[in-house]
Amino acid sequence: MIVFDRVSVTYPGAASPALRDVSLSIGEGELCLVVGPTGAGKSTLLRAACGLVPHFSGGLLEGRVLVDGRDTRTHPPRDLADVVGVVVQDPASGFVTDSVEEELAYGMEQLGVSPAVMRKRTEEVMDLLGLSALRGRPLADLSGGEQQRVAIGAVLTNHPRILVLDEPTSALDPAAAEDVLAALTRLVHDLGMTVLLAEHRLERVVQYADRVVVVGDDGTVRDGTPAAMLAGSTVAPPIVDLARLAGWNPVPLSVRDARREAAPLRERLRAPARGGAAGGDDEGPGARPGSARPRTTAPDQVLLAAADIHVRYGRTTAVRGAGLTVHAGEVVAVMGRNGAGKTSLLWALQGSGPRTRGEVLVRRPDADDGPEPPRRGPLGARRGGRRSAKLLSGRWLDPAEVRPADARRSIALVPQNPADLLYLDSVAAECAAADRQAGVGPGTTAGILARLGGDVAQPLGSSDPRDLSEGQRLTLVLAIQLAAAPRVIVLDEPTRGLDYATKRRLADALAAHASGGGAVILSSHDVEFVAECAQRVLVMADGEVVADGSAREVLVASPTFAPQVAKILHPLSLLTVRDVREALAGSR
Amino acid sequence: MHPLAWWGWALGLAVATTRTTNPVVIALVLAAAVLVVVACREDVPWARSFRGYLVLGACIVGLRVVFYVVVGIKTPGVVLLALPRVSTPGWAVGVDLLGPVTLTGLLMALYAGLRLATLVVCFGAANALADPRRALRSLPASLHQMGTAVVIAVSVAPQLVASSAAVRRAQRLRGEAARGLSSVVRTAVPVLADSLDRSLSLAASMDSRGYARALPGRSSRGVSALLLSALLAAVLGLYGLLDGTSPAWLGLPVLAAGSLAAVTGSVLAGRRVQRTRYRPDRWGARESLVAGCGVVAAALLITATATDPAALDPSLQPLSWPTLPPVALACALLAAAPALLGSTVADHGRTAS
Numbered sequence: 001m002i003v004f005d006r007v008s009v010t011y012p013g014a015a016s017p018a019l020r021d022v023s024l025s026i027g028e029g030e031l032c033l034v035v036g037p038t039g040a041g042k043s044t045l046l047r048a049a050c051g052l053v054p055h056f057s058g059g060l061l062e063g064r065v066l067v068d069g070r071d072t073r074t075h076p077p078r079d080l081a082d083v084v085g086v087v088v089q090d091p092a093s094g095f096v097t098d099s100v101e102e103e104l105a106y107g108m109e110q111l112g113v114s115p116a117v118m119r120k121r122t123e124e125v126m127d128l129l130g131l132s133a134l135r136g137r138p139l140a141d142l143s144g145g146e147q148q149r150v151a152i153g154a155v156l157t158n159h160p161r162i163l164v165l166d167e168p169t170s171a172l173d174p175a176a177a178e179d180v181l182a183a184l185t186r187l188v189h190d191l192g193m194t195v196l197l198a199e200h201r202l203e204r205v206v207q208y209a210d211r212v213v214v215v216g217d218d219g220t221v222r223d224g225t226p227a228a229m230l231a232g233s234t235v236a237p238p239i240v241d242l243a244r245l246a247g248w249n250p251v252p253l254s255v256r257d258a259r260r261e262a263a264p265l266r267e268r269l270r271a272p273a274r275g276g277a278a279g280g281d282d283e284g285p286g287a288r289p290g291s292a293r294p295r296t297t298a299p300d301q302v303l304l305a306a307a308d309i310h311v312r313y314g315r316t317t318a319v320r321g322a323g324l325t326v327h328a329g330e331v332v333a334v335m336g337r338n339g340a341g342k343t344s345l346l347w348a349l350q351g352s353g354p355r356t357r358g359e360v361l362v363r364r365p366d367a368d369d370g371p372e373p374p375r376r377g378p379l380g381a382r383r384g385g386r387r388s389a390k391l392l393s394g395r396w397l398d399p400a401e402v403r404p405a406d407a408r409r410s411i412a413l414v415p416q417n418p419a420d421l422l423y424l425d426s427v428a429a430e431c432a433a434a435d436r437q438a439g440v441g442p443g444t445t446a447g448i449l450a451r452l453g454g455d456v457a458q459p460l461g462s463s464d465p466r467d468l469s470e471g472q473r474l475t476l477v478l479a480i481q482l483a484a485a486p487r488v489i490v491l492d493e494p495t496r497g498l499d500y501a502t503k504r505r506l507a508d509a510l511a512a513h514a515s516g517g518g519a520v521i522l523s524s525h526d527v528e529f530v531a532e533c534a535q536r537v538l539v540m541a542d543g544e545v546v547a548d549g550s551a552r553e554v555l556v557a558s559p560t561f562a563p564q565v566a567k568i569l570h571p572l573s574l575l576t577v578r579d580v581r582e583a584l585a586g587s588r
Numbered sequence: 589m590h591p592l593a594w595w596g597w598a599l600g601l602a603v604a605t606t607r608t609t610n611p612v613v614i615a616l617v618l619a620a621a622v623l624v625v626v627a628c629r630e631d632v633p634w635a636r637s638f639r640g641y642l643v644l645g646a647c648i649v650g651l652r653v654v655f656y657v658v659v660g661i662k663t664p665g666v667v668l669l670a671l672p673r674v675s676t677p678g679w680a681v682g683v684d685l686l687g688p689v690t691l692t693g694l695l696m697a698l699y700a701g702l703r704l705a706t707l708v709v710c711f712g713a714a715n716a717l718a719d720p721r722r723a724l725r726s727l728p729a730s731l732h733q734m735g736t737a738v739v740i741a742v743s744v745a746p747q748l749v750a751s752s753a754a755v756r757r758a759q760r761l762r763g764e765a766a767r768g769l770s771s772v773v774r775t776a777v778p779v780l781a782d783s784l785d786r787s788l789s790l791a792a793s794m795d796s797r798g799y800a801r802a803l804p805g806r807s808s809r810g811v812s813a814l815l816l817s818a819l820l821a822a823v824l825g826l827y828g829l830l831d832g833t834s835p836a837w838l839g840l841p842v843l844a845a846g847s848l849a850a851v852t853g854s855v856l857a858g859r860r861v862q863r864t865r866y867r868p869d870r871w872g873a874r875e876s877l878v879a880g881c882g883v884v885a886a887a888l889l890i891t892a893t894a895t896d897p898a899a900l901d902p903s904l905q906p907l908s909w910p911t912l913p914p915v916a917l918a919c920a921l922l923a924a925a926p927a928l929l930g931s932t933v934a935d936h937g938r939t940a941s
Contacts, residue, residue, distance in 0.1 A: 052795075056791070077796040085797075093790060096790070098721060105867075107797040109866055110863055118864065158798065352757060417758070419781075420758035420778050421762055423778055466781060480762065481761070
C-alpha cells in the first residue's frame, strides 16, 4: 500500500537529512510500528506517507513515495484524503467543527459523499469506536481518550485504506490507551486496514505490531519483525529488557507469552523469599536496596503538608478533599484517569493554581533542620485552631500567600507544556534570565543544565529553545526551576513524548534531587516510568485520593497500573527489570 | 430553528430601526429584541455574549452624548447647561469645543445614539440566537471556503485567551510578576508560537481530510470576478436601502444585480468543488414565521414612513412629545412575536431527519 523508494527528506536550513535513503514497502493489512529516539525522523516518515511532507512542511524530498499507487509528488494531501487518514499527536488541534457528529461527517462532506451514505457511515463508525454515547457532545468537553477516538473516527468515515497515527496514546491514561489500541487492532483484523503508527511507549503497542520500523538518529531506517528488531535495539520496552536478562529466545512481546516463559524465573526469584520475610514485604528480597528512601537529612523531615484541598472551577469540582504529606527524599507519583484532578492538585500544591479550600504548608528554604514534633506534621500542630502566626513565620509558609518569586524557592513546578515558560531566543539567554530571576550567581542554571544532561550533548547556548526536542526542552525548564534551589519540585506529566533513554536520565535526575534532601511530586500516565522512579504512589479518581501507599503496594495490585514486569512475575512484587536484577544478585 | 431564520428576523428589525427616529418606537423594537433573546436563547457560549452587546449599546449612547457635549454642533433651543465655548486653532475650521448644551441638541444625540445601539443589539440578538458556525454552514458551496476561514477565525479568539492565560500562569512559576511591558513580551512569544503551531496543525488536518479538493481542470478566475462584483453590489445596495436619502436606483436594483452575480458565481464555483452537507438545517413553517415577523415589521414601518412621516420623525424644533402611531405598535408586537414561536421547542435542529 505504501512504497518508499530511496526517499531522502531534507528540511530547509537543516545540515543533514531527516530521512536518508529510505526504501520500504508496507503491505496491505499490516500494522507497522515506527520507533526511534526522540528527534529522529519518525514524524517525518509518517508525514511523508500522507503527503504532508513536502507539501506542508517544505523541504526537499528525493526519491518517490507511492500511496496506493499515487505519487505524493503530484498528489497533495487533499487528493489522498480518500486513501490515507491522518491522526495527529494532539487530536484537539485538528478538530474543524465543534460537535462529535459534525466532526465525523466533515471529511465526507469534503469528498462529496451523498447524505444517505454519510448518515450510514457515521453510525457505523460510532458503533465501531463506541462513540454513540458522545454524538451530540461538544468536542471541547471530551476527555483525552474520547477526543483521540473521535479523531480516529473522523478519518475512518472517509473509508481510507491506510491509517497514519502519530503517538496516539501519549496523552492518555492506561485504560484509555487500551481502548484506542483495541479499536486499532480491530480495524486491522476485521477490516484489513493498513496502519502506520509511531509510538514511544512500546510496552503498549509492540505486541500488536506486525512489523517494526526503526528510525535511527542519522535518518536511516531498518525494518523487520518486532522480535528481531527489538532484540538488539536500544529502544526497547521492559519486557524485552527482561527477556535479555533472563535469556529468553525468541523475545516474547506480549505479557501472555512472557508469563509462559517466566515460570523458571519466578521459581528462582521465589526461592530466597521463603527464607526471608514474606514476599511483598518491603524488607524482603523484593525491596529495592538501590532505590530505598535515602535519609541523608533528618529522618522523616516533612517538606510539604497539605490537607483537605478543594479546587473548584465554576460548577465543576476538580479536587475534593485531597491531602498528602511529603518527606525529604521521597519521589511521589500521582496517577489516575484523564481528568481525575491531578493537574489541579499539583497546581494547588504549588500555590499558583486556584485553591477553594484547604491548607498547604511548605518548609521554608531557610528553615532549620530541627526535629519535628514526633508524628505530628505542621498541620497537626495547629489542628482545631486558627493558623498560628508563629508557625507560619517560623518553619513553614503557604506558597499561595507569598510572592511567586518566593514560593518557587520552596516549591517549584514544571508544567505540562514546559515551552510556556520559555520566551527568549536562545538557551543561553534563558539561563541568564533564570539566574537573574532566582537571584543566583551567573552560570548557575547553565551548570545545572549541564549536570542534568549527563553524558548527552546538551543544546548549545545559541540554539533556539523552540528548536529543542521535547526532552531537551523539559531538561532546560527543569534546570531553570531548580536554579532557585527549591526543596520540593513538582512535575506535571513530564514523560510525554520522551524516549526510553531520556526518561531514564530524567528518573536519575529526580532521584538525585530526592537523595540530596529534596522531594519530587510528579503526575504521570506512564506506569513504567513511575515504577522506575517513584517510591510512593497516589491514585486519584474523581478529585479524591483513593490510594496512597508505596509504589509496590499500589502498582502491583492494580490491573491498569501494573507495569509489565509485575504482570509477568505476578505473585512476586517486583516492578522493574532493575528490581529483578537486584533480586537475582541477592539470591546468588 | 434554522440559524438564517433568526438572521432574517434580526435584519428586519434593523431595517425597521433605521426608518424612524421616534425614540418610543426604537425603544419598543429594542425591548422586543431583548425579550426574544431572553425567551429563546439556550445556555450556550455564543448566547452568553448578548450581555456584551447590551453593554456596547449603552456605551454607544453615552459616547454619542459626550461627543455632542464636547464637539457637537450646538443647535439653538432651550439651554440646559451654559458651558463656555472654546475656540480651536485655525486648522480645525468649524469645530468648537463645548458651548451651550441645549435640550434639542441633547435629544438629537440621544435619539441617534439609541438608534445605533438598537442596530448593534439586533446584530447581537441574531448572534446570540443562531450558532454562528451553523449559520456559516448554511452558506452556499461557493462561499464554503470563506465560511470555513471565518469559523476558524471565530475559534481562534477564545483559544488565544485560554492560551495566554495558561502562559501567564506558567510564567508566574518562574517568579516573574505578571505586569508591565516586559510581561506582555514574555507572554506574547509563547502564545503566538503556540497559535501558529495550532493553525498549521489545523491546516494540515483539514488538508489531509480533503478540504478544498477541487475537481481537476476547472478555472476559478471567472468565479472570483463574479463574487467580487456581487460583494460590491451588495454593499452599495444595502447602503442605498438603509439610507433613505440616496437615489432610488441605488437600493433594490443594485442589490438584485448583486444577488444575480452571486448566484451565478455560486453555481459556477459549486461545479468546481464537489461537496455535500451532513444533516442540513431544514427550513420549515416555524422558520418562515420567525423570519416573516421581522420582514413584515420592517415592511410595516417602511410603508408608514411613506404615509405618515411626521409620526415616525418627531419634530425637535419646535420640541414636541413623541407619539406612538398604531402601526409602530403593531410592528413592535410583530418583532416580539418570535418569543412565543421560538421558545416552544428548544430542539436546536437536532431532531433526526
